[in-house]
Amino acid sequence: MNNPRFLALILLASALAAKADSQSPPQQSPATPAAAGSKQVKLCDNKTTVQVPNDTPKTRAEGQKISDALMAQWKASNPNSSWVQGEVEAHQVVVPADNSKLVGTGQSATYGTVTQQDVQVWKNETYKTAVYGSKVFHSGDELGSEIAVSCDMCHPRASNTHPESYPKFQPQLGRVALLRDMINWCIEHPVRGKVLAPDDPKMRALEAYILAQRKGVPLDYGKR
């Protein structure tokens, strides 16, 4: 990845999303009475807090200290928050299409013109799905393999997975196969894991990763 800002954004977005998933129903944080002579500052996760003495000077440096303390606390309680960064560094997932030329153009819809933020959100969310796919693809544990085998052992960087050739008649199966049928076949046989439902988040992510790695290859369904 040569775009650190893009990465940092994804990193934060995914970390917060992961947090949101695991959170129990919105809890009214018990109004912890602020210690006398100090006030409580809360992070945007609605959970992490620090106590700031009332007599703290109102300077930028002191403000930065508060923000650093909050983030340090959050990072300590979310040790896997950088999984996207780690995955991208190890496995170089292909980045999705760049839609930035749409910024400023209208789409005759409620929200008017496309903004830089729209484009960034589309890209981040799409990329994150593919990166999660890479994580599953490279991990026997994520795939539920009983024999410690993962997809990358035969398909480094998803090579020889040829998603562009599906659907196609698979003589060995005696019927037309979609990409997900072959993914499931591989999970069941060489990987010896449990097959995934078509809408399982892992299946969706695996498809996203495999398609991402073949970006730019023309579709040619039915190709042997």
Add this chain to the structure above:
Amino acid sequence: MNDNVKIPHIKSVETRHLEEREALFRGLHNLDRRSFLKVSTGAAAAAIAAGAANHFHSFLPVNVAYAAGESAATPGFTFAYISDSHLYVKKTNERFVRQLLRAVDDVNRLDPQPDFVLYGGDLAQLGRKEELDLGAQILKSLKAPVHMMVGEHDWYFDMGHRWNELFGAQTYSFDHKGVHFVVLMSVQEKDFWSARGMSPAERMHTVAGLDNAVQSAFEVGAPQREWLKKDLEKVSTSTPVIVFSHSPLYKLYRPWNFWTDDAEDVQALLQRFDRVTVLHGHTHQVLTNRIGNIQFHGMLSTAWPWPYAPQGLPALTVQMNRPNPFDPNDGLGDGSVAVHPDGLVDKLYNLWNRNPMQVKASYLSSGGKSDVPVAPTLASY
């Protein structure tokens, strides 16, 4: 039905296939020219009689002769190889264990027996003591003597400690019937783990991922190149040299470490010899190259096949078939190497459940003009 009708004896496709395969292997093991030609003409006559003019999958050995009267550097001999078994302990994964056992059976069945067996590296998957011990135990049932080479999967858990205890030094040389053999440790990586605070298991896991970009490039390294220089000093240029390295000793595709970073420096040390062959593991496929006087051959894996790299494939490589995922042993195998009296080698890839592929020295020496191996119908994507 009239019982008197004589049914002509017709051999099935399978029978003919097996007979030809058998004939080829018999021929390869008796390398003197006369018996080779006998096998080849006999099989050719049979094939022609059967009308097999367009017989693509035929095993007929074609064009065997090499220049008569050439001074013999060696009496000629064969050795076998097994490589890249990637063993887990049996409890975790029995399939890879069974596949190594199959290769051991293949080699033990060779008649006559090869002079020795090269093990091409990556005996273990995650470099654990239990994995290496299991591999060592299985290899003990080989009848022929074994020469071991180390791979990155054997090394990066304990930095070679257990491997060295079991098999001795990872860099060494020996002479056999007039040929000088060198075994290198070509999978040295610059330290990427300390700065990241990785545990030995994390380091091993990173190296074990072929497409993991966190690891460094493979290299032979300066100390070992110095050793090689000294080792080769006493060898005359007319002596055939055969080098074993786990990674290919050239630069093919960096993202998968189908690559040796100081390949040019190692090649430079080998250029003064008349006949040099390099045999490497790691790539799990039929792979052929020639750089100057050096001929390169890959080895098959017993665990799983790799796809061909998307870039950098040497022009001389005739790809093996695209492995069929529905056949768990497809694209796998073992093989043998026939060393000619002149010191160059014919490399046999014994692909399980497929026709074997032979890549001859004459194919490489002629720059790909003669004895071209038959290309499969379905190549890599």
